[in-house]
Amino acid sequence: MLKKEIENLVDKGEMLPLMEQFYTIQGEGHHTGKAAYFIRVGGCDVGCHWCDVKESWNPDTHPPTHIDEIVSQAKSYSNTIVITGGEPLTWNMQPITSALKKEGLDIHIETSGAYPLTGIWDWICLSPKKMKLPQPEVYEKADELKVIVFNKHDFKFAEEQAAKISGNCQLYLQPEWSVREKMMPLIVDYVMKNPKWKISLQTHKYLEIP
Numbered sequence: 350m351l352k353k354e355i356e357n358l359v360d361k362g363e364m365l366p367l368m369e370q371f372y373t374i375q376g377e378g379h380h381t382g383k384a385a386y387f388i389r390v391g392g393c394d395v396g397c398h399w400c401d402v403k404e405s406w407n408p409d410t411h412p413p414t415h416i417d418e419i420v421s422q423a424k425s426y427s428n429t430i431v432i433t434g435g436e437p438l439t440w441n442m443q444p445i446t447s448a449l450k451k452e453g454l455d456i457h458i459e460t461s462g463a464y465p466l467t468g469i470w471d472w473i474c475l476s477p478k479k480m481k482l483p484q485p486e487v488y489e490k491a492d493e494l495k496v497i498v499f500n501k502h503d504f505k506f507a508e509e510q511a512a513k514i515s516g517n518c519q520l521y522l523q524p525e526w527s528v529r530e531k532m533m534p535l536i537v538d539y540v541m542k543n544p545k546w547k548i549s550l551q552t553h554k555y556l557e558i559p
């Protein structure tokens with residue numbers, strides 16, 4: 350296929366720069382413990398210094414892959430699909446989510462919300478970042494707000510973000526992995542004093558699974 354044709358299909362969301370896809374257990378947030386098929390789409394310019402998948406950032410290092418190919422793999426593994434990245438909302442998510450919906454699958458997204466919300470979602474996990482705050486419609490539609498706690502200032506940021514979401518959104522504080530031992534006691538204390546929050550741990554890292 351010509352480079353121009355591929356670029357055109359990527360623009361429309363018919364092809365996506367695919368970093369990896371894998372069947373595992375959702376390790377974080379509300380659906381922790383649930384078997385799910387992960388689709389990791391490359392491309393992110395948010396720039397979190399502690400990001401645990403920096404290899405995802407440059408979309409040019411991930412092959413443009415037709416969504417039909419991604420969906421046919423996904424449906425053979427699980428009824429629950431998690432689209433993550435990179436930042437999936439960098440791309441038009443309408444085509445891939447409608448194709449997954451046609452197969453009757455439950456579709457979840459892991460997003461910073463930094464770009465406009467495209468696609469059809471059964472579950473939206475919003476993990477806001479200070480450098481590029483979420484778009485208003487992502488705050489409205491989020492089912493879960495998962496704030497990463499790297500230092501003590503992040504509790505204030507978490508409350509500011511919680512003030513922007515809709516009523517029945519679940520609230521999670523998740524320690525940044527490299528400082529988990531230092532931050533966990535503060536998070537435990539915070540959640541006991543502010544029980545609208547729950548703790549989310551990256552359980553897949555403790556389990557040493559993908």
Ligand SMILES: C[S@@+](CC[C@H](N)C(=O)[O-])C[C@H]1O[C@@H](n2cnc3c(N)ncnc32)[C@H](O)[C@@H]1O
Nearest residue numbers: 399400401434435436459460461476524525526
């Ligand atoms: C790699 S991101 C990809 C999806 C999207 N770009 C986002 O940030 O939500 C997936 C999840 O991992 C979280 N995350 C990334 N690096 C982390 C780290 N070092 N410690 C804890 N959580 C991390 C993100 O905040 C997000 O909730």
Ligand SMILES: Nc1nc2[nH]cc(C(=O)O)c2c(=O)[nH]1
Nearest residue numbers: 374375376377433459553559
């Ligand atoms: N097991 C597992 N659960 C996860 N939940 C969110 C992840 C992500 O990187 O988006 C992730 C991941 O990479 N692995």
Ligand code: SF4
Nearest residue numbers: 393395396397400435
């Ligand atoms: S927004 Fe997500 S993928 Fe992008 S740098 Fe931050 S954690 Fe990594």
Ligand SMILES: [Mg+2]
Nearest residue numbers: 401402433559
């Ligand atoms: Mg991860």
